[in-house]
Amino acid sequence: MKTFNRRSFLRMAGIAGSMAMLPRTSLAAAPRVVVIGGGFGGASVAKYLRLWGGNVNVTLVDPASAHVSCILSNLVVTGLVGMSRITLSYQTLRTTHGVSVVQGRALSVDPPGKRVTISTAKGNQTLDYDHLVIAPGIDFVAPPGNWNPSLTPHAWQAGTQTTLLKNQLATMRNNDRFVMTIPKSPYRCPPGPYERACMVADYLKRMNRAGAMVVVLDANASIQAEPEAFTRAFNVTHAGRILYVPNANVQSVDSASRSITTSAMNVSNAKVLNIIPAHRAGGIAAALGVNASGFVPVDPLTYGITGYPNVHVIGDASAVPASDGKAVPKSGHMANSEAKVCADAILRAFNGEAPDRNIATSSACYSPITARSASWLSANFIYGDIFDATGAVKGKGMHRVDLGEAPTAQIDQDTYQDMFTWADSLFTDSFA
Ligand SMILES: Cc1cc2nc3c(=O)[nH]c(=O)nc-3n(C[C@H](O)[C@H](O)[C@H](O)COP(=O)(O)OP(=O)(O)OC[C@H]3O[C@@H](n4cnc5c(N)ncnc54)[C@H](O)[C@@H]3O)c2cc1C
Incomplete structure (x- = not known):
């Protein structure tokens, strides 16, 4: 540009x-x-x-x-x-x-x-x-039931919701369950919910909460970003701490009792119920x-x-x-x-x-996996022909020209540090 x-x-x-x-x-x-x-x-x-x-x-x-x-x-x-x-x-x-x-x-x-x-x-x-x-x-589309974000926060817009979820997490003890939902795509930050599951599991481990775990109720059929990195994180790094449940469409939420009904699994009386509802503009x-x-x-x-x-x-x-x-x-x-x-x-x-018709846009997300390691994802787009599922041109728009993901060997402390460098440069470029 x-x-x-x-x-x-x-x-x-x-x-x-x-x-x-x-x-x-x-x-x-x-x-x-x-x-x-x-x-x-x-x-x-x-x-x-x-x-x-x-x-x-x-x-x-x-x-x-x-x-x-x-x-x-x-x-x-x-x-x-x-x-x-x-x-x-x-x-x-x-x-x-x-x-x-x-x-x-x-x-x-x-x-x-x-x-x-x-x-x-x-x-x-x-x-x-x-x-x-x-x-x-974004705004949220309230799920069926009586969702009250003051009781069962989303923390998907940062600020008071972030503090609320942090305080609720701090009350977790041995064998408690942190239950979170992931809405159908498109939603803000494709790797973000899986990152949250990892960080909460890591927190429970650091705090020695025996038997405490994270239940991830994903409305999507599979992990939406960095599937290799997060499958490994769920099954190896945080083995036994994360239960991943795909195709879990939310049918009803009761914030007062922190209970949820989905098409794949129901949970009653979770210690923390982190509802991330579907998004809209x-x-x-x-x-x-x-x-x-x-x-x-x-x-x-x-x-x-x-x-x-x-x-x-x-x-x-x-x-x-x-x-x-x-x-x-x-x-x-x-x-x-x-x-x-x-x-x-x-x-x-x-x-x-x-x-200007000669434009390009890009995206990057860094996802902490533990308190000492992180993964990354990037994608670049250029303006031009865009294609339907059969490969035929369907019009003009932004066509993704590459997608980069951290190889397993790079999910380490160096990348964790790079995350802060990247975030600070984005913060500065946007606000300073
Ligand atoms: C846990 C998590 C991790 C994330 N990690 C990454 C990452 O690694 N990399 C990355 O690139 N992105 C990441 N994101 C996504 C990123 O935060 C959003 O995509 C980004 O904030 C979108 O920017 P925006 O300007 O569209 O909206 P926002 O940044 O949400 O800003 C919208 C602003 O509009 C204001 N507003 C709303 N309505 C009105 C109104 N009527 N009048 C006036 N003002 C109004 C709001 O107060 C707000 O300040 C993450 C998100 C989450 C939840």
């Missing part, structure tokens, strides 16, 4: 010496971009719009005063790092990059009127935009229209939505056209990657240019 800084942006606008002829706006009225959601997608797009765009007014709206990262959050649940390690401030976006950060929640979007209504501590406000980027992450994005899986279809060259090319959805909330069986994963790394494509497309649009 071509990248450009403020100088080249202005040069492309043909106004390197004079600021009077921005194609759609003047300096007195710098183009306005509103970004909803300050996670990996939203923070990155806000930063790069300012970094590359210069004369662009960027307002980032998020209900929280800082973002708490899901990445590394299983280490918080199991006591290996503290919450401060995964709490990412918006301060540098404000002070270094000139992003206007507003603490508030977007309530509604009016695409024809190019306006967003937000609620803040001072009451409701409207924000006008030329382009809008929506990056709200965060509500503010979903209101614009979703596909059968509950995510918002986008144009992968711009992340614009059908009918409103100046409204963009990036990160976990989006559905990117991809070759069958090679979906673009929902990950923080991918959200950061999509944010750069989206920022570039918006700046080109301000300049009257078509989006």
Whole structure:
């Protein structure tokens, strides 16, 4: 992807010496971009719009005063790092990059009127935009029954849920069961649930909880990411501590008694019941229209939505056209990657240019397997023809060109250290 800084942006606008002829706006009225959601997608797009765009007014709206990262959050649940390690401030976006950060929640979007209504501590406000980027992450589809996340947490959005699950895990004693569910794909971070099972099993071992174990109720027919690494982790590294149950569709949850009924196994009175429900796009994005899986279809060259090319959805909330069986994963790394494509497309649009067609995106996940070892997974995508299950071209989109997984010999302490280096560089690239 071509990248450009403020100088080249202005040069492309043909106004390197004079600021009077921005194609759609003047300096007195710098183009306005509103970004909803300050996670990996939203923070990155806000930063790069300012970094590359210069004369662009960027307002980032998020209900929280800082973002708490899901990445590394299983280490918080199991006591290996503290919450401060995964709490990412918006301060540098404000002070270094000139992003206007507003603490508030977007309530509604009016695409024809190019306006967003937000609620803040001072009451409701409207924000006008030329382009809008929506990056709200995910919402959950409540399972049948009386699921109450305050009793049986998901901890799949980090923050208070992470602390709740950590505190519940700390109450486990000998022979207790930690029961967790995995929703049908697509869900955020394909290896993440299997990573959690490993980290909880490792915690129970470290705490000498004899006979205590993890029951993994997976709605999918098989392990969804790094099957070799996790099969080995379940059967060898954590042998006797993890019971993996595939095809376990949730039929009913009773949070009060921490009991669950599935198509494959029922459990009553688990000590901890960690329900990770099915996902859909965060509500503010979903209101614009979703596909059968509950995510918002986008144009992968711009992340614009059908009918409103100046409204963009990036990160976990989006559905990117991809070759069958090679979906673009929902990950923080991918959200950061999509944010750069989206920022570039918006700046080109301000300049009257078509989006770059020569684009690539990538994803990486590091999964701790024990307190001293980790695995990794990466995937790269390029824009072009995408294929159906028979290999016939079905359209244009992001085609996965490679998939890398840690060989068994690399599931070690070096990779565990690499995980922190990778995470810190993603945190910095997105938030600082
Ligand atoms: C346990 C676990 C481990 C993970 N490990 C990895 C990993 O190794 N590598 C990796 O790349 N990814 C990993 N992920 C996935 C990663 O966390 C997500 O894919 C990523 O956070 C998605 O970014 P996003 O910007 O789409 O959403 P988020 O980061 O969730 O951000 C969404 C933001 O939008 C805000 N928001 C929501 N609604 C509104 C509204 N109406 N108005 C204003 N703001 C709103 C929220 O407050 C939030 O701050 C992991 C996830 C989990 C759960």
